[in-house]
Amino acid sequence: MTGNKSSTKKELIAKDNFSEWYDNVLLEAKIVDDRYPVKGFSVYTGWGMSIAKRIIGMLEEKLEENGNEPMQFPVVIPEDSFQKEEDHIEGFSGEVFWITHAGNNELERRLILRPTSETAIYPMFKLWMRSHQDLPLRMHQTCNVYRYETKATRPLYRGREFLWNEGHTAHVDYDDAEAEVRAAIEAYRSVYDRLGLSYIMMKRPEFDKFAGADYSVAFDTWNPDGKVNQIGTVHQLGHNFAKAFDLTYEDADGEQATATNTCYGMGFGRTLAATIAHHGDDHGLVLPPIVAPIQVVIIPIFFKGKEEIALNYSKKLFDEIKAAGIRVKLDDDNRFNPGDKYFTWEMYGTPIRIEVGPREAQNNKVTLVRRDTFEKTQIDESELIPTIQGLFESIFENLRAKDKKTLDNLIADAYDLDQLKTYMDSRMIVRINWCGDPDCAFNLKDMVSGEIRGTRWDVEEKPTGNCIMCKEEAKYVAYVSRTY
């Protein structure tokens, strides 16, 4: 413990101090408890897991709609499978957890805890693909993966165990795999978009692509501490793994052909972290209604001798809202004052609060307060459900618009190194002209506190000058930022 924070409930930490705000919110809003006694491992607690499950559900539903079958592969991978694809080994071998013993015996065939599941899945794919009629093979799974990474772990952003969904596919040819890459990207976009998250889609440079891929596309999103947070990646694997794992099939002409693979992963911890970090404010979380475990909280205001008036009306509203399919809670715990409850539910990011006192109960009115702006409105009870639905929409649009604006304001153009350094010191995402030479990228990394993340995937950008490093002709517009 650093010992310089004083986080009682009465002193909420301002979001300006992102690092402490984040730690405080994770614990107070019961997102994760990072005190699990193994570094890099933490516990998803009730509220956090409830939100995560909704994000998981959104993605799984979309993938299955696309035709990816749900599966669960084992967490252990035998050493010989893991070591089949050379680039893959090189990329991951330094960060795998090994299982070398079982009981009192040393294992003859060592196992690893999956850092990602390609090498677990392809031996099975090989069994499942006999002919072109078996293709495409498309699966997905939500699971934990294990990477013994840098000591700089951070809850949800960088852990040694993390929760994600991974999709794996095999196709008859490269074109079909390309279509899969696009479909996966659209599936991911649909989730991020519904969370109101702004992001940029990067094609990673050669030196930073997934170990074993032809190319990698990543979703990078911003973080208040100026680092970029990679929340999802989609990879075209070409024939690299198919050759290593002998993924062949009999084509329509009766010839043996080699499959093409894709894979993609969405990190739920990081996606959750982005949702928290982007939308949250000095009062705590601000949740997009679609993932809020409780979307509307009703707080009755009791007065001595008149408790029943507020309570009965609250129950009536509760039934009405629940019947409309909205996740609602009636907080009638009389141990706490209304103000106490306001703070609590604001910390939890509940999108709408309804205050019910005698004033409302006696006039069939409803007072609603939206979490994002704290704007208070009073309506007739008859308008309740449409008003709530309208507010959900409005809250979401507001969060999404603010988020996009933040990202737009974070992006700057630099034409020389001094400019680049200045912008990097302001923790911005900086656009530069780049010749494409890896040496220029490495030199750049040595000179500034960030690195080249890639070139835009979703929009085509043309360089407007020479390479910021070597001054030769630029081929790309690249993005530079700090990273996790």
Place this chain on the structure above:
RNA sequence: GGGACCGUGGUCAAGCUUGGUACGAUACGCGGUUUGGGUCCGCGUGAUCCCCGGUUCGAAUCCGGGCGGUCCCA
């Protein structure tokens, strides 16, 4: 990989310089009071002071070693 800082009830912390088993806040439990933005009062529970060793009559405090954590820089 390099460096800095830190480890005391669930959480946040004072005490450490100058050795005498620990101030307080918050949380939690009970009772009462209150309830339109963190009510107030009383009582109570809760700490192997990270671990091991050393010095000492006596160690949270001093010394040595270990373990763990946080942050910064690469």
